[in-house]
Amino acid sequence: MQEHEVQMHVNGKVVSGKVESRTHLGDFLRQSAGLTGTHLGCEHGVCGACTVIVDGDAVRSCLMLAVQADNCEVTTIEGIAEADGTLHPLQEAFRNNHALQCGFCTAGMITSLHAFLSENPNRSETEIREAISGNICRCTGYQGIVSAAMEAAEKLAKR
Amino acid sequence: MKASAFTYYKPNSLEDALGLLQNEEDAKVLAGGQSLMPMLNMRFVQPETIIDVNGIDELARISVTDKLEIGALTRQKTLAKDPTIRQHLPIMQEALTWVGHFQTQSRGTIGGSLCHLDPAAELPMVALLYDAELQVASASGIRSIPMQEWALAYMMPSISHDELLTKIIIKPWQGSHGYGFQEFARRHGDFAIAAAGCLIKIDNNIIEDIAISIGGVEDVPRRFTECEDVLRAIKYDIDDIKMQVLKPLSKINYLDDSLVTGAYRRRLLRGLLIRAVEQAAGRS
Numbered sequence: 001m002q003e004h005e006v007q008m009h010v011n012g013k014v015v016s017g018k019v020e021s022r023t024h025l026g027d028f029l030r031q032s033a034g035l036t037g038t039h040l041g042c043e044h045g046v047c048g049a050c051t052v053i054v055d056g057d058a059v060r061s062c063l064m065l066a067v068q069a070d071n072c073e074v075t076t077i078e079g080i081a082e083a084d085g086t087l088h089p090l091q092e093a094f095r096n097n098h099a100l101q102c103g104f105c106t107a108g109m110i111t112s113l114h115a116f117l118s119e120n121p122n123r124s125e126t127e128i129r130e131a132i133s134g135n136i137c138r139c140t141g142y143q144g145i146v147s148a149a150m151e152a153a154e155k156l157a158k159r
Numbered sequence: 160m161k162a163s164a165f166t167y168y169k170p171n172s173l174e175d176a177l178g179l180l181q182n183e184e185d186a187k188v189l190a191g192g193q194s195l196m197p198m199l200n201m202r203f204v205q206p207e208t209i210i211d212v213n214g215i216d217e218l219a220r221i222s223v224t225d226k227l228e229i230g231a232l233t234r235q236k237t238l239a240k241d242p243t244i245r246q247h248l249p250i251m252q253e254a255l256t257w258v259g260h261f262q263t264q265s266r267g268t269i270g271g272s273l274c275h276l277d278p279a280a281e282l283p284m285v286a287l288l289y290d291a292e293l294q295v296a297s298a299s300g301i302r303s304i305p306m307q308e309w310a311l312a313y314m315m316p317s318i319s320h321d322e323l324l325t326k327i328i329i330k331p332w333q334g335s336h337g338y339g340f341q342e343f344a345r346r347h348g349d350f351a352i353a354a355a356g357c358l359i360k361i362d363n364n365i366i367e368d369i370a371i372s373i374g375g376v377e378d379v380p381r382r383f384t385e386c387e388d389v390l391r392a393i394k395y396d397i398d399d400i401k402m403q404v405l406k407p408l409s410k411i412n413y414l415d416d417s418l419v420t421g422a423y424r425r426r427l428l429r430g431l432l433i434r435a436v437e438q439a440a441g442r443s
Contacts (some may be wrong), residue, residue, distance in 0.1 A: 002166050021167035021209065024196070043160040044197035045263060057236070057265035063196040064266065065189075067167060068211065112262055133347040134260025 006070040010035065011079025019066040025059075026050040028066035029076055037077035037107050041136070048135030051108040052076050058115035077107035080114060090114060090152040099148035101139035108135050113149050121156035128153070162199035169211040173296065173325070176212055180321045181298040183208045188323060190232055193259065193267040194275040218270070218325060223247060227331065231270025231324045235282075236261070238269060247331045250288070250338035250356065254281040257340070260348045270324045273309070276316050278414070279350035279375035281342070283310070287372040287382050288358050292328040297321045303328075310379035336360040336368075337443030339435035342375075343427050351375040352419050353427040355383075357435040361395050361443050371432065376413050376424050385410065386432070395440060401433055408432070 007016035010033055017032040026043075029035045029052065041047035043062045050061040053075040080088045090110050093099070100106045109132060116131040117123065123131070128149045129142075137145060170176040180186060186208040189195055198204045212218060218232035223243050238244050239255045258281050259267060272282040273293065283306075286293075291306040295318055304317055311317050318324060342354035353375045360368040369387050374380035386407040390400060408429055415421035 001164055004167070020164065022162040022164055022199070024162075024200070027161075043200045045193060048260070048262065051262050054265075058262040059265045060193075060262055062200065063192050063263070065167070065192075065196075065211075067169075068192075068213065116261065130347060131261060134262055 004067045004070070006067055008069050008072050008074050010074045011076060021065070021067060023066045024062050025052065025054075025064045025066045025069050025074075026061035028069075029061060029074070032066075035076050035078050039104050039107055041104065046134075046136070047105070047108075048112065048132075049105050049108040051111045051135070053111055053115050056115070056118075058112050075111070075114075077110055080110055088114070088152075089155040090117070090148070093148040093152040093155070094145070097144045097148035097151060099140060099144040105135055105137040105139075109137070109145055113152070117149075117153050117156050121153045121159075123153050125150060160200050162196075163202055163205040165199075165206055166208045167211065168208065169214050171214045173215055173217060173323075176210060176215060176323060177296060177298045177321075179208075179210050180323060183210070186210050186320070188212055188274070190271040190274075191234065191267040192271075193263045194271060194277070212323070225330070227329045229269055229327045229329065231273075231326055232268050233270075235259070235264035235267040235269065235272075239264060248285075248289075248329065250340055250358070251282070251285050253338070253340045254285050254356065257281050257342045257344070257348070257351065257354070263348075269327060273327065274316055274318065274324055276310055276314050276379065277350055278313065278378055278380060279352070279354065280380065281340075281351070281354065281356075281374065283380045284354060284356045284372040284374045285340075286327060286329070287380060288356050288370045289329045289331070293324060294326045294328065295322040296325045297323070301325075307382060310381065313378040332358060332360065332368075334360065335443060337439040337441065339438030339440075339442070341431040341435040341438065343431060353424050353431055355428060355432040355435040357432075357439040359436065359439040359443055361440060364395050366390055366393055366395050369436075371435070373411075373428060373432070376411055376428050378414070383407065383432075390436075397433070397437055397440075400436060404429065404432055 015033045039049040041049035045063045052061045187206040189211045218230045220230045222228045286306045293304045339357045342351040356372045358370040371383040413421035413424045
């Protein structure tokens with residue numbers, strides 16, 4: 001079995017390990033880095049739960065091999081809040097707007113919206129709905145999530 | 160839902176990649192991975208070798224002369240924002256608004272879309288409208304394939320196991336013309352149930368030239384030449400066009416499955432086609 005030494009910056013810390021060629025980034029983050037906040041749902045790119053940020057871009061961590069993320073900067077849900085535990089405006093807004101119930105999709109929602117709003121926080125509701133059209137939530141009916149994203153976008157735009 | 164084991168190579172030059180393709184018996188090329196990775200995870204494909212071409216920078220360039228040359232590894236997100244594409248090929252950016260989600264466009268590539276050749280994929284439909292030329296390379300040389308000869312059968316492009324798609328060459332239409340792209344999917348970003356693209360040139364209210372491509376309705380995306388032939392050189396009158404398209408639409412062998420019936424696809428395509436033509440004419 002072919003293995004590779006990989007090293008990446010995950011949430012600002014160096015993480016290294018040995019991975020099989022076939023191991024995708026999501027499994028590496030959960031199993032080797034111990035970051036189980038990233039959830040694996042469908043593992044074929046449809047549900048969006050496993051979304052993480054690689055070198056600034058939101059990507060499906062199930063559709064990228066761990067070996068491909070060698071030397072990359074990776075941000076997972078664990079890296080969104082401040083180091084002292086202060087919630088990011090998106091997390092704050094999710095709490096205020098009841099934007100989660102079971103929480104399975106939440107990590108992917110937040111990482112997706114984080115990348116999307118970091119590029120430009122001035123977004124319309126339609127654009128926000130489009131941005132999370134690749135993230136499936138089975139609990140909320142999306143209304144709370146959209147309200148939270150709008151609230152956070154407003155805050156981020158003023159920063 | 161985990162890929163079976165494979166050997167992974169990441170060549171840093173085209174030459175090395177082509178050498179690997181020549182020597183490896185059962186290899187798959189990994190570009191953006193937005194189609195191949197799901198197929199690996201679900202074990203629809205279990206190749207012995209994966210050749211990751213993401214390290215070959217020369218495959219990710221866009222250049223323009225009288226033609227646009229788009230490297231096969233150019234990411235969808237790059238195409239969606241590139242000013243050269245906006246200027247010369249705005250329909251590609253319009254079509255991209257329908258391609259997956261921004262999280263898949265981060266990695267998905269134009270070459271990947273063309274080689275995967277899903278019947279409902281949008282980028283092959285754009286390439287078809289312009290009769291794009293696809294350049295493929297192998298250890299023994301380079302060959303060019305016209306887009307209309309690219310699709311051999313369902314998800315089977317005209318490329319052999321030792322070849323790599325390197326660039327897509329598109330000659331934009333000259334002079335005043337318009338473009339339209341319409342699609343319907345149950346969820347935004349999913350593959351289309353039906354889609355239609357159109358380029359139109361109207362002079363003195365006469366349709367001087369027209370190109371139409373259709374996707375999602377048959378095994379492969381294709382140019383709808385039967386329809387182009389009845390519309391070319393007639394007066395631009397949308398009510399008349401609505402009648403003229405009925406006959407060619409009735410001759411399509413529509414995909415018919417448990418989720419979407421052929422009759423539904425036919426009704427959808429009719430509406431989308433008319434809208435695409437109207438949209439294109441409105442912009443010409």
